[in-house]
Amino acid sequence: MKAKNMITVLLLATAMTVTAQRKISVADLPPGAAEFIEKYFPGRTIAIAKKDWEHGEKGFEVILSDNTEVEFWKDGTWREIDGRGKPIPTDYIAPSIVAYVAKNYPNEKITHIDYGHKDVDVDLTGKIDLEFTKDGKFLKAD
Structure with a gap:
């Protein structure tokens, strides 16, 4: 019975993660997000764009070609930028x-x-x- 419960918990956690982040096209980013990246991160391209529901608010997460992560609020303003040590x-x-x-x-x-x-x-x-x-x-x- 415990193994069955553990599998259920793992499946639920996986489903929640998939629901919390969904890949999107660059065109689906909020207004200003792509322009922000072009202006402040020249020479880097968007490798991955996702919708992200963090802390109950819909936002967007972008991973750049150099692995920098940029998060935006739903209105297109930046929220968090992580150079991952760089x-x-x-x-x-x-x-x-x-x-x-x-x-x-x-x-x-x-x-x-x-x-x-x-x-x-x-x-x-x-x-x-x-x-x-x-x-x-x-x-x-x-």
């Missing part, structure tokens, strides 16, 4: 955040930024985690 471009990041990192961590580069509901989380190359308010004021380092 530095990411910073022209779209609040100038106060970029300036804080340059001043306080001059030898580090931003590799990940997550614009959440309450704050902005930033990861640096030296495994340093920073937290800022939505308007770019420094809160803390982890």
Whole structure:
């Protein structure tokens, strides 16, 4: 009986994962998403585009040809960018955040930024985690 329950749980988890993310064409991305990628990630192409329901909100996830992950809200604004350990471009990041990192961590580069509901989380190359308010004021380092 336990094996049957375990198989049921695994099948349900797989079905939920498939439902949570569905591949789409680049044309199905929200307005502005493809243009954002062209502007801030020149020379990289979209390898995979998916609809993604994270935290109950419909959004979009894009994997670029260099394995960078870009997530967008349903209105096409960026939500999270993950260079997966590699530095990411910073022209779209609040100038106060970029300036804080340059001043306080001059030898580090931003590799990940997550614009959440309450704050902005930033990861640096030296495994340093920073937290800022939505308007770019420094809160803390982890």
